[in-house]
Amino acid sequence: MRATIMYGAGDVRVENVPDPTLVEPTDAILRVVRACICGSDLWPYNDMPKNERGQSMGHEAIGVVEAVGRDVRAVKRGQVVVMPFAISDGTCEFCREKLPTACVHVGFVGNRGLNGAQAQALRIPFADGTLYPLDVTENDARMPSLLTLSDVMGTGHHAAVVARVAPGKRVAVVGDGAVGLCGVIAAKRIGAEQIIILGHRPDRLALARELGATDAVTERGPEAVERVRQLTGGHGAHSVLECVGTGDATSTAVEIARPGGAVGRVGVPHYEATPGALPTFYKNVTVGGGPAPVRAYIDELLPDVLEGRINPGRVFDRTVSLDGVPDGYRAMNAREAIKVMVTPE
Amino acid sequence: MRATIMYGAGDVRVENVPDPTLVEPTDAILRVVRACICGSDLWPYNDMPKNERGQSMGHEAIGVVEAVGRDVRAVKRGQVVVMPFAISDGTCEFCREKLPTACVHVGFVGNRGLNGAQAQALRIPFADGTLYPLDVTENDARMPSLLTLSDVMGTGHHAAVVARVAPGKRVAVVGDGAVGLCGVIAAKRIGAEQIIILGHRPDRLALARELGATDAVTERGPEAVERVRQLTGGHGAHSVLECVGTGDATSTAVEIARPGGAVGRVGVPHYEATPGALPTFYKNVTVGGGPAPVRAYIDELLPDVLEGRINPGRVFDRTVSLDGVPDGYRAMNAREAIKVMVTPE
Structure with missing residues (x-):
């Protein structure tokens, strides 16, 4: 064969x-x-x-x-x-x-x-x-x-489950690849009120909107963090789906999480230690996830x-x-x- | 005054x-x-x-x-x-x-x-x-x-809550200071079946046993991890309370967590990035916690x-x-x- x-x-x-x-x-x-x-x-x-x-x-x-x-x-x-x-x-x-x-x-x-x-x-x-x-x-x-x-759909769903997506919550999805898009589907399916996708490719962001994203953030690094803050009434997202796996994406994910929020990561980590130990701690943000x-x-x-x-x-x-x-x-x-x-x- | x-x-x-x-x-x-x-x-x-x-x-x-x-x-x-x-x-x-x-x-x-x-x-x-x-x-x-x-009692309790201590669970507490001892009290109060304290001072470990610890592990590093594995039927603890705040203690906490388990950290982090990104990920272990x-x-x-x-x-x-x-x-x-x-x- x-x-x-x-x-x-x-x-x-x-x-x-x-x-x-x-x-x-x-x-x-x-x-x-x-x-x-x-x-x-x-x-x-x-x-x-x-x-x-x-x-x-x-x-x-x-x-x-x-x-x-x-x-x-x-x-x-x-x-x-x-x-x-x-x-x-x-x-x-x-x-x-x-x-x-x-x-x-x-x-x-x-x-x-x-x-x-x-x-x-x-x-x-x-x-x-x-x-x-x-x-x-x-x-x-x-x-x-x-x-x-x-x-891929189970993986996006896992990110949403670990990030504690629930009806009425503000959700951010880091990454506009297939997993991120499935994360959008999962968040909408569970009943999130706001779904912000962070990515850089217009065609994918357009598809994300069709699948349920309410906002798209195309900035990177600190500008992306600031933009999510603005979109979420100043405090960040209750649930963040990390669908990339790089240290930079994970830093962003941690920084855009609201105090008391959760990050569900499903991108295989390409880093040894998880960035943002202090902001995660001071915000009481939980980081979880893994192979779905x-x-x-x-x-x-x-x-x-x-x-x-x-x-x-x-x-x-x-x-x-x-x-x-x-x-x-x-x-x-x-x-x-x-x-x-x-x-x- | x-x-x-x-x-x-x-x-x-x-x-x-x-x-x-x-x-x-x-x-x-x-x-x-x-x-x-x-x-x-x-x-x-x-x-x-x-x-x-x-x-x-x-x-x-x-x-x-x-x-x-x-x-x-x-x-x-x-x-x-x-x-x-x-x-x-x-x-x-x-x-x-x-x-x-x-x-x-x-x-x-x-x-x-x-x-x-x-x-x-x-x-x-x-x-x-x-x-x-x-x-x-x-x-x-x-x-x-x-x-x-x-x-201190609210902080130990917070570690237990974030680590999802529940009746019948296997719990490990990293640190035999006052917060760790209150973590033992919190785990027992919630109904944990097994409470393993990791520490090095005989008087504190004795007090921990009086407060509800079922086992004490005095080894350090990989030996401590191995000992907890032995005590937990080979898979680690469902709930780990990190009550120290150093990178080494946090590495140990992550390594002794059972797949699907949770680490509640309440020791103020003296590290910039949280150790163990890969084992945490592959075990689907959640790390949370912060100021209680x-x-x-x-x-x-x-x-x-x-x-x-x-x-x-x-x-x-x-x-x-x-x-x-x-x-x-x-x-x-x-x-x-x-x-x-x-x-x-």
Whole structure:
């Protein structure tokens, strides 16, 4: 079969690799119907050292179950499923607490020997705990929005949950990438009164407004902080969704938070220590977040996707075949595309 | 009257100063019945540059109202009151949200022109919002425990609230000073199943056990982290109370938190960026806390103090007169005393 391998910064190839096979009795084999490229894939695309073995890429997918091990009960051959980016056994104490990204058997698709999802197929360990069965066909028109439940919509929702978004609250979203846009969708869905997006690209900010943002701030650094203060009656936002992952974005996130507010960060930190220890402290601002437990959020988000109340699939503005994946990376990295969907067949 | 002034590291003097007078119609004058020395007073005691004007010291007190301005309604002459360390107007949006330490008129006793409380008397702005009336006499035997409601017990409770202590949870308290000991009291009061205190002084750890700690960890750094892991079934504590304020203590706090857990920090940060951005993120651990809204916690804590269910006054192990304050600083700084109470008269 064909799969996407990265061999170093800027070097993404689609190659023939052995077909995946069942290894454990709890495995399933998934044929990929839709995959996509994640903003987090761009970090190695920019800074991965050359590596002859290469790195399997892709961790978001919807697929059809092709085969199951003898202990798999919850999914069966032919079933359409969401594949969350994290493998989880579904039974450990963390899974029971709805934090499957801390599962004692956690694995991240594409990492440490697991296949990537920008491929025709992949092996899924702990299929019962990991895969989420859908009652749709693989040609369903809602497929782009359903695909976002594997990561980006659940991640935006996680930022909103951790930032304690609630009806009537003032919310700021730092970052106008696909996660930030899903953060806007999540904040609106929960009932935020004001949703301020901080970003720099007019087309994305326009989309953010369509998705529910009430204000856009294009300034940077201290000017952005001052602008958010003005927009929020002088005190800042109750809830700040940090959807970038840089130290600068996190500094801004902390500074625009209202006293007593919360920052939900879902951008993978590219800093060792979290900026703003003193302002965070003196304002009693909470900083939380991490890899989103997207598997646990599907129950809540799926009805709104199926009934069209939210349309997170709008973050996809380009679709490529598997052979088009390298150009998809290039386009996303050049900010020509917000998020690229992949149709392997 | 006599008041405590610090002129630089190690240079604490008790001097004659002008009596406080009413300035604003919302002021009260408080005669101090009990004050104390705070762990946070030891930071300037160790590093304050020499300053000829000096710094008024002390921010914890119980007192008797001596005089009130014409607009004061909630307290009257002769009334015994708790004086929280932060001035708050009691009416702004933050006070209404029970975060008086973010009051739009906030001031910190002893700072920026406000008198300190290690004195015979002091002026209290926004007396109605700030002072908490008690229905006790000034010779009440529970005075030491009531005094802790002005800061240290409310601060330990805040750490527990932010760290989401709940019945049945595993809790770790970093620091065996007075705040850490009050954190133990708070965790036990809320119903924690396990309370692990991290500290180094046998007498304090013994007191911690009397107050409710189930385990004591005396190791430092990675050994402490490993020991907490062993004590918590391998995963760490649901709730971590950071009661020191150094970067090292905060690193430890973050590392011993269980995935999905929370760190409540109440030690004033002596670091610019919060350590552990990556472990915090990958574990989905929340870090919050700040100056405790102690005024807002008195309603909840007072009945337990009055009825003897908690005895936070046990953190005081030395009492001095006002003239004994300089030696009180020396003793606390030398770790001869946990916390020193001051009886000005």
